[in-house]
Amino acid sequence: MKDKFKIETFILREPILDFMDFEENPNKYLVSINYQKEEAEKILRKLASKVETDDLLYVEGVVFMEYQGQTIIPYIYWDEISALWPYIVNLIEDFITTGEGLYYFPDQPIEMKLSQKDNGIVFSVDNKKIFMDKHYFLTKVITAAEYYFEFINSTLENQESVESQRVKKLLEKIS
Numbered sequence: 001m002k003d004k005f006k007i008e009t010f011i012l013r014e015p016i017l018d019f020m021d022f023e024e025n026p027n028k029y030l031v032s033i034n035y036q037k038e039e040a041e042k043i044l045r046k047l048a049s050k051v052e053t054d055d056l057l058y059v060e061g062v063v064f065m066e067y068q069g070q071t072i073i074p075y076i077y078w079d080e081i082s083a084l085w086p087y088i089v090n091l092i093e094d095f096i097t098t099g100e101g102l103y104y105f106p107d108q109p110i111e112m113k114l115s116q117k118d119n120g121i122v123f124s125v126d127n128k129k130i131f132m133d134k135h136y137f138l139t140k141v142i143t144a145a146e147y148y149f150e151f152i153n154s155t156l157e158n159q160e161s162v163e164s165q166r167v168k169k170l171l172e173k174i175s
Helices: 019-024 037-049 081-098 134-155 162-174
Strands: 005-012 030-032 060-067 070-073 100-104 111-117 120-125 128-133
Touching: 005 037, 005 081, 005 134, 030 037, 037 134, 060 081, 070 120, 070 128, 081 100, 081 111, 081 134, 081 162, 120 134, 128 134, 134 162
Parallel strands: none
Antiparallel strands: 005 030, 005 060, 060 070, 100 111, 111 120, 120 128
């Protein structure tokens, strides 16, 4: 059975110089860390090799989300995913703490919002809204974040990151 909520993280293979071409052929530019792991690891290692010792690693890509065939975060919303995933985790932490959360993409004025409605959750990105079961949504998104951070840590042979620890605590909280 196909999952009704798809979350997939992509890394940018090459710079986007032709936006129309990117929009028509996203697979030419994007590599899935979920399904093209070896190629994604090579790209990530190459990016990391160009970073000075004390600099941060910036990884551009997409956190693609689709629910029941409705795209919530499309490919064209590529951004700096090494900041976007922590922002998504912050959004969830704020929601768990206060009942709502609001963040923007790192390099674009795209709003992400979480709020409670009845027994579910409303998640909106750039005014596209979806409503779903709260536990299902939180579990799926936090698990996808955990996969992303584990991918980064294992590929770069890092110790467990602060982000990975935050995600594990969130998973424990909602279980």
